[in-house]
Amino acid sequence: MSTPTKFVPQATPETQPYWDGTAARELRIQQCVPEQHTFFYPRTSCPTCGTEEVKWVTASGRARLHTYVISHRPAPGFTPPYVIAVVELEEGPRMMTNLVGIDPDPDLLELDMDLVVDFEARGEDISVPVFRPTGSKEAA
Amino acid sequence: MSDVVIMGAAETDQLGKLPDISTLELHLQSARSALRDAGLGIEDIDGIASVSAPGPVTIAHALGITPSWVDTTSVGGASFLFHVRHAVAAIRAGQANAVLITHGESGRSRVGAPPWAMAKDSLSGQFEFPFGVLGPPTTFSLPVMRFLKETGTTIEQLAEVAVAQRRWSSQNPRAMFQEEVSVQDVLDSRPVASPLTLLMCCLVTDGGGALVVTSREFAESRGTDHPLVSVLGTGECATTPMISQMADMTRCEQFEVSSRHALQEARLTTDDIDHLMIYDAFAHVPLFGLEDMGFVGRGEAGAFVADGHTSPGGSLPMNTNGGGLSYTHTGMYGMFAIQEAVRQLRGEAAAQVPDVSTSLVLGNGGMFMSAATLVLGNAAAA
Ligand SMILES: [Zn+2]
Numbered sequence: 320m321s322t323p324t325k326f327v328p329q330a331t332p333e334t335q336p337y338w339d340g341t342a343a344r345e346l347r348i349q350q351c352v353p354e355q356h357t358f359f360y361p362r363t364s365c366p367t368c369g370t371e372e373v374k375w376v377t378a379s380g381r382a383r384l385h386t387y388v389i390s391h392r393p394a395p396g397f398t399p400p401y402v403i404a405v406v407e408l409e410e411g412p413r414m415m416t417n418l419v420g421i422d423p424d425p426d427l428l429e430l431d432m433d434l435v436v437d438f439e440a441r442g443e444d445i446s447v448p449v450f451r452p453t454g455s456k457e458a459a
Numbered sequence: 460m461s462d463v464v465i466m467g468a469a470e471t472d473q474l475g476k477l478p479d480i481s482t483l484e485l486h487l488q489s490a491r492s493a494l495r496d497a498g499l500g501i502e503d504i505d506g507i508a509s510v511s512a513p514g515p516v517t518i519a520h521a522l523g524i525t526p527s528w529v530d531t532t533s534v535g536g537a538s539f540l541f542h543v544r545h546a547v548a549a550i551r552a553g554q555a556n557a558v559l560i561t562h563g564e565s566g567r568s569r570v571g572a573p574p575w576a577m578a579k580d581s582l583s584g585q586f587e588f589p590f591g592v593l594g595p596p597t598t599f600s601l602p603v604m605r606f607l608k609e610t611g612t613t614i615e616q617l618a619e620v621a622v623a624q625r626r627w628s629s630q631n632p633r634a635m636f637q638e639e640v641s642v643q644d645v646l647d648s649r650p651v652a653s654p655l656t657l658l659m660c661c662l663v664t665d666g667g668g669a670l671v672v673t674s675r676e677f678a679e680s681r682g683t684d685h686p687l688v689s690v691l692g693t694g695e696c697a698t699t700p701m702i703s704q705m706a707d708m709t710r711c712e713q714f715e716v717s718s719r720h721a722l723q724e725a726r727l728t729t730d731d732i733d734h735l736m737i738y739d740a741f742a743h744v745p746l747f748g749l750e751d752m753g754f755v756g757r758g759e760a761g762a763f764v765a766d767g768h769t770s771p772g773g774s775l776p777m778n779t780n781g782g783g784l785s786y787t788h789t790g791m792y793g794m795f796a797i798q799e800a801v802r803q804l805r806g807e808a809a810a811q812v813p814d815v816s817t818s819l820v821l822g823n824g825g826m827f828m829s830a831a832t833l834v835l836g837n838a839a840a841a
Contacts, residue, residue, distance in 0.1 A: 326588045329579035338585075360586050360704070386605035386708055389653035394591035400653070403590050405601055405703050415601075415703035417590050425653065430608050447589045 325396030327441045334361045336375050341446040344438050346378040348412060359412035380436035382406040382450055385413055389423045406434055406450050420451035463547045464687040465835070466678040467497025467671030468801040470794075471563070474666035474787040475635055481571030483513050485563025485667035487521055493669035498683055499557065504671070506555035508532070508542035509562070510791065512573040518561055528555035534697060535824025536738060536791040539670070540831035543797065544693035546672040556677060562794035563667030570665075587701055595740060596660050599826040600652040602708040603743050607654070609709045612746065614654055616761025618645035620742040621658045621784050623770045628781025630771070630810035635662050636785040659742035661783035661792070668794040670801075688804045691727070691817070691836045694720030697829040705827055713830035714751035714821060721819070721832035729754045732834075733815045734803050735775055736796040738823040739782040745769075748821050749777075752832075776812045779803060793822035797833065804837040816840040 330338040337360075340347030350357045351365035352372040364371045387404035390397070402418040419437060421427055434450040441447055469492035471477075471485055480488070486509065494500065506528035507515045519526045528549050532541045539562055546558035565572045578584050592598045606612060622642055628634035640658060648657040678687055694717035699705055706712060722728060729752065737748035746760040754775065755763045763769070769777035780786040780799040787795055800818040802808040816839035822831045 325591070326577075326584075327579065328585040328589050330585070331580050334585060360582060360701075386601055386603075388597060388600045388604070388655070389650070390591060390593070390597045391650045391652065392593045392597060394593040394597075397591040400650075401591055403592060403597055403601065403652075405708065413703060415587050415590050415592075415701070430604060441589065 323395035325441055327445055328447065333363055337361045338445060340375075340377070341438055341448055342444060344446070346380055346436050346448055347375045348378050348408070348410060349373050350376045357410045357412060359408070359414055378436070379409045381409040381453075382434045382436065384418070384428065384430055384432045384434055386430065387418065387428055389425070402428065404450065414448070417449045418451065419449045420455035462675035463550050463690045464673060464675045464678050465543075465670055465690065465801055466557075466673045466683060466687060467493040467499065468669075468798055469493040469496045470668040470798055471666050474633060475664050476567055477565070477665035478568040478570060480565070480665065482563055482565045483517065483521065483571055485565065485665065486513065486518050486561040486669070487563070489563055489667035489669035490518065490522055490559055490561045493559065493671050496685065497671040498681060499671060504557050504559045506546060506549060506558035508546060508558060508560045510538045524559070528558065534829040536740070536793045537822030537824035537829055537831045538791060539794040539797060540693075540820060540822035540833050541695050543670065543672060543690060543833055544695055544831060547690050547693060550672065550674050557671060557673040559669060559671055561667070561669040562789070562791060564789035564791055565665045566788070566790035567663045567665045583701055587703060595826060596655065597652045598702050599741050600655045601702055602705065602827070603654055605708045606743060606747070610750075610758035610761070612758065612761035614646065615642050616765045617654075617659065617742050617746070618642045619761070619765040620739070620745055621645045623764055623767070624739065624778050624782045624784045626770045627779045627810050628785035631781050631786060632809060634781040634786045635664060636781070655741060658784070661740045661788035662785070664787045664789050666787050666789050666795075668798050670797065685807070686805045686837055688801050689836045689840065690833060691840065692721040692723065692725030692834040693832065694718060694724070695829070695831040697824075698827070700825070700828055702826040711747045711751050711827050711830065713827075714748050717830045717832040718752040718819070718821060721834045725834040725836075727817065727834060732775070732817050732819045734779065734800065734812055734818040735769070735777040736800050736818065736820040737777060738792055738796055738821060739778055739784050740788065740792065740823065742784065744823055745777065752821065771810065779808060779810050779812060793824075796820050796822060800833070800835050804835055
């Protein structure tokens with residue numbers, strides 16, 4: 320019997336640069352050229368001004384804890400309880416993620432606490448961004 | 460503008476755990492009951508609306524209807540409110556005369572139900588599913604912590620939503636849960652996605668419901684056994700397919716937009732509403748609804764519910780069937796919220812509120828993805 324593994328996402332042609340970034344341990348987001356509107360998730364036009372002139376930029380990886388839940392449900396590959404969070408990147412956009420390097424304890428999880436990106440391998444070629452408290456130990 | 464009415468309304472005979480009835484049959488049973496309720500036959504229906512699976516073509520064909528107007532708007536549990544809004548427009552435009560709107564969902568038993576969509580290359584598949592989300596309890600719950608922090612709402616006030624709705628469901632023999640609970644009972648129930656506990660989460664049931672929407676002129680020419688319910692105003696709005704991309708996780712823009720449009724069309728304000736239904740997939744959703752629609756100010760919803768204003772005998776009776784938390788929740792609950800508003804306006808509800816002439820129904824779709832609002836009224840609202 321095989322151990323259930325965590326969900327493995329799959330890129331589309333438009334999102335491939337993002338996933339190439341995470342595989343290289345870089346968090347790549349997008350910015351429109353005319354107005355420097357920064358956005359996430361990957362798209363082919365700017366959701367603020369509509370221009371198709373968009374470029375990829377590497378995010379600093381610094382973020383703050385915007386909100387979270389402690390899930391008690393056994394998602395495949397996850398051992399409850401674990402933290403599902405939404406973080407706000409230093410550049411502005413928000414994204415869903417998991418918190419690592421911190422216990423799933425409400426007393427430790429303070430909203431707006433400083434976090435930094437880390438990467439978790441999923442299968443052979445894919446890595447997903449996860450976040451840990453600034454100053455905590457990097458994942459192996 | 461011509462007056463459009465809900466002429467027929469019915470739910471499946473049974474709700475709850477129905478392993479012997481398929482998804483399609485839940486639609487058909489509801490449809491036939493709504494037609495009987497309206498005193499109409501299949502030959503009277505020229506428009507049909509339902510969500511994408513099993514879909515209006517399948518439902519119409521199975522019933523023996525060849526519709527000349529079809530709506531498959533499929534934007535989650537609010538879809539049936541969208542269908543009512545679209546049917547009103549079609550009837551006013553002369554494109555349809557009598558529209559049948561159906562819901563059926565084998566949410567618990569999953570008989571003849573579509574499989575859960577988990578495409579790895581969908582937006583959710585790439586940017587939400589990898590993080591151990593397992594259905595609505597682990598995603599729809601995400602805004603709660605931020606909402607509590609920014610509005611000063613307490614976890615006890617959040618629990619009061621579930622407490623208030625059990626007060627209503629305790630008067631409703633069709634409700635799945637009828638036993639009253641305390642704030643402590645809610646807080647002590649099993650943690651699901653902390654801070655949410657089991658009793659702050661909706662039920663998962665099987666069931667269905669249907670509506671017949673027509674012009675008042677047609678309905679009065681045919682005559683009915685039940686009072687007609689007027690559709691006084693409607694609104695709709697959609698924002699994000701992923702909850703992590705809400706513009707503000709403590710406000711639901713589509714609740715504000717859809718209700719503002721509905722109230723404007725009805726030429727009413729929140730003060731004129733006697734009875735309220737807010738889609739309650741989870742306990743925090745009615746708090747968002749009360750604030751975003753302007754029934755109370757920012758940060759006031761928790762205390763408003765805790766003080767009993769939405770409970771039996773309160774100033775703003777809300778979710779009087781017991782809601783998705785205690786009555787039934789098949790997955791796309793919006794149809795049941797409309798049904799309860801119709802019963803209240805007809806004077807036929809299990810927990811009937813005295814002197815109801817107007818009711819507002821707010822439907823939520825997906826995880827704060829879409830919303831539609833209906834303002835309904837009876838003869839006394841004119
Ligand atoms: Zn731009």
